[in-house]
Amino acid sequence: MGCGQVYHRESFLNNVAAKLNRSRITKVIKPAWSKIPQYEVGKNLTQDELLKVLRNQCKLIHTDIIETTSKELPQQLLKVFKEYDVNKAISWDDERYKTYGLDEQLFSKLYDYGIDFHMWNPMLKEKNIEIAEQADVGITFSDITLAESGTVVLFTDKNKGRLVSLLPKTYIAIIPKSTIVPRMTQATTHISRMVQNGIRISSCIDFVTGPSNSADIELNLIVGVHGPIKATYIVLNDR
Template structure:
C-alpha cells in the first residue's frame, strides 16, 4: 500500500524559513575547498616509496609481506601456503589468476599433492560459503592497495565471493605493485570515476587491513575474533 505526500513543498519551505533560508534547496553545490590536506599524505611518493610505506604499516598490523614477480609467484605462493598449514584452500574464480599463471597450481599441482582447492562457483550458491567456512586459507587479489593503512580493497561479484577473505582461518591477498596508492583518498576517487563512467561496481567493496584485530577497554589485543588469525600480502612486481 502506497501513501500520498501532501503539502510537501510548503512544509519544507516553512522549515527553511525557520532556519533563516529563503526556501527549501533542491540541490547542493559542492564546496570548493582552498586546502586539501587529504592529498598531502605521500603526495610525491613513487611506486617504490609507496611500497616501503606499505611494508612499514604491515609490521604494525601483524601482516606478512612477501615480494615476488610473475615468474616466481607459484613458488612463493606454495611456500606461504605450506607455512600456513596447507589446505583446504578457497579462491575466487578470477581471470587474473590465469594471467598470473596460477591455473596449473590450483587445478593440477595442489590437487596432486592432496591439497583441496575450491574456486568460487556461483552455480553452487551457499555451498561456496560452507566450503569457505571449512577452508584453512582464502586466496584473493587486491583491486586497490592503500599504502598508508596497509589496506586491501576487494571488489566482490558473483565469481568473487566476499566470504573468501574473512571466513577461512588465514588470508593470502595477492597485490599487484601497480595497485598501490597512497591512501583512502585515492581509492575513493578511483571508485567514483568508475561510477561516473558507468562501470558496474561490486555490490560489496571490502576494505581489509591485515588479520582481524580487536581490543577490549584495557587495550588487550586479540587477533582473529571476527576474521582470519593470520594474513599475508604477496606483492607482485608488475610495473
C-alpha cells in the first residue's frame, strides 16, 4: 500500500478558486466548541476497564475474545486454529512478532503442527492475493483498538496487505493491551498527530469490527456476507 502524497496542490486549488471567481482561503480556523463530549467518554478508564468494555462489545459483534501473554500466544493461536480447522494461514510480515519474542517460538510451533503459514511478501505481488483467497485464517496485529465498538484499526503498508483481514474465511486480530482506547475520537486524534508530526502513514487505514456482516435486507443481520465469517480477538498483555 502506498503512502499518501499530494502533487500540484497549490495550482489545483488556485484553479478551483478562479473558476468560482473568488479568492483562495489559505487558512482554516478551527472553531472553539463550548462542548466536546466525544473526548469525555471513557477518558478516565484504566486499560483493565477498557478491556472489560471491549469484552462486552465483542458479545454484540459475534467475536470471541481471549486474553493471553507472549509466552502463551503460540498455544492460544493453535487452539483457535483447531477450532477453525486451519490448514493454511496468512499474516502480515510484522516487526511486532520480534518485538514480543514471537517469531521463532510461534513459527516453529506452526511448522510442527503442519500449518502452511505465509507472510505477506510484496515481492510476490499478485501471488499474495491468491494465497489470501485460499487461506483458512488471516492474522494481523491491531494498531489501535476501540473498546466502545470492538473495532481494530489496521495501518497497512507494503508488508501488511489489507486483504489479510478481508479474504480468508476467518480472522484473528492480535491486540496489544496498550492499544485499547475508548472510542473513535482517540483513534482519529492519534492519526492526526502522526500526520502533524510528519509521520508518513498509509493512504489506506482499515477499521475492522468483528466478522463481516450486513443488515441491508429488511434489517435482518447476516454475519459472514462478504468476508470472514468468524473472528477472534487475542488480547496480548504487553504491560
